[in-house]
Amino acid sequence: MKLGMIAPSHDESGIAKVASLGLKWIEFDINADDISYFNAEEIKKSLDSHGVKTGAIGRWGRPRIENGGGINAKEQKDEFELIDICKKLGCPYYIAGVNYVEGLSLYENYTAAIKYLGSLKERCGGEVKLITYNCGWNNYIDKPAAWDIVNAHLGIGIKFDPSHSINAGRDYIGEAVRYGGKVGHIHLKGTINYGGEHFDDPPAGLDSVNWGMLLSIFQKHGYDGMLSIEPHSATWRDELGERGLKYTVDYFRAMPFITE
Numbered sequence: 001m002k003l004g005m006i007a008p009s010h011d012e013s014g015i016a017k018v019a020s021l022g023l024k025w026i027e028f029d030i031n032a033d034d035i036s037y038f039n040a041e042e043i044k045k046s047l048d049s050h051g052v053k054t055g056a057i058g059r060w061g062r063p064r065i066e067n068g069g070g071i072n073a074k075e076q077k078d079e080f081e082l083i084d085i086c087k088k089l090g091c092p093y094y095i096a097g098v099n100y101v102e103g104l105s106l107y108e109n110y111t112a113a114i115k116y117l118g119s120l121k122e123r124c125g126g127e128v129k130l131i132t133y134n135c136g137w138n139n140y141i142d143k144p145a146a147w148d149i150v151n152a153h154l155g156i157g158i159k160f161d162p163s164h165s166i167n168a169g170r171d172y173i174g175e176a177v178r179y180g181g182k183v184g185h186i187h188l189k190g191t192i193n194y195g196g197e198h199f200d201d202p203p204a205g206l207d208s209v210n211w212g213m214l215l216s217i218f219q220k221h222g223y224d225g226m227l228s229i230e231p232h233s234a235t236w237r238d239e240l241g242e243r244g245l246k247y248t249v250d251y252f253r254a255m256p257f258i259t260e
Contacts, residue, residue: 001215002260003252004055005229006187010038012046019050021249024260027056027185027228035078040085047089055226056185057086058095058159061137065112069104071119079120086128093185093225094128095159096120097139098150113141113150121154131157131184134175135164143170147179157184161230162209163191167198176214180221188252189230201232203244205251215257224259227252 004025007014018026026047030038047054059082064075083094098113121130132141132151141150147158160183165172176183190207192199205211215227229248236244252258 001218001224001257002055002226003229003249003258004226006231010043012042015043015046015050015052019052021245022253023229023249024052025055025226025228026052027058027226028054029058029060030082031060031062035081038082038085040088044089054086054089054091055228056093056095056131056159057082057089057091058133060095060097060133060135061139062097062099063138064096064098064116065101065109067101067103069101069108069112071112071116076116076119080123083120083123083128086124092129093131093157093159094120094124095131095133095185097133097135097137098141099138100140109140110146110149113146114153117141117150117154117156121156129157129184130154131159133159134161136168143168144175144179147182151182157182159183159185159187161187161189162214163187163189163201163207163232166191166193166209169196173210173213173217176217180218180223183218183221183223184225185228186218186223186225187228187230188248189232190248200235203231203233203236203248204229205248206244211252212255215255219257227258 002025004023005018006027062075086094124130134142162172188204190202190204192208
């Protein structure tokens with residue numbers, strides 16, 4: 001397994017920050033309406049100069065399906081461009097989701113999702129693998145019911161973050177056991193829930209996720225992808241956040257799963 005981090009910024013300084021932590025892998029999450037700022041040539045130069053490789057590029061929360069069930073052409077065009085950037089950077093995974101449209105039946109929503117994600121898979125060709133994120137941010141392809149239909153039909157994988165399963169009241173260990181062989185990318189984001197309510201997202205390793213058990217399950221599945229650190233707490237900021245980030249890096253570095 002390869003330890004890395006979500007880029008704190010999409011420029012040379014963000015890549016340098018990841019490298020300064022001794023990490024060789026980075027993830028870029030490009031969620032803005034305008035993606036033209038993300039210059040693949042400049043990013044590639046910075047990656048090469050710092051010895052960092054791209055493990056995944058993703059796009060969260062976007063309105064891919066329009067109210068009538070048709071494809072949002074602007075979003076599709078942007079995602080085609082991001083998939084092409086994956087190819088330029090040698091990035092193995094592109095992460096996407098699909099919004100649920102109220103007023104359409106579940107069948108119509110699944111049909112629209114399959115059509116849209118199918119177009120992304122076709123754009124990926126054999127160079128990039130398409131996976132869907134298990135976060136509910138304008139996305140319903142985030143749980144077993146959808147994976148069994150949409151992902152299974154298209155033959156695409158899953159980006160797994162145990163905190164989303166926990167916060168949605170699902171069994172993250174059970175999901176890892178059942179779907180671990182379909183997972184291509186993992187987020188390391190801590191979470192604490194109490195009494196059925198979400199409390200905070202401290203650094204991974206200082207939270208309630210049983211990371212040792214979880215990664216042992218993925219080891220059994222033969223997972224050899226990226227483990228992407230995601231600092232996410234409003235509590236852990238500034239100096240405290242830096243200490244927490246270093247703790248997470250050291251915590252996972254000490255595990256026998258990590259090879260890079």
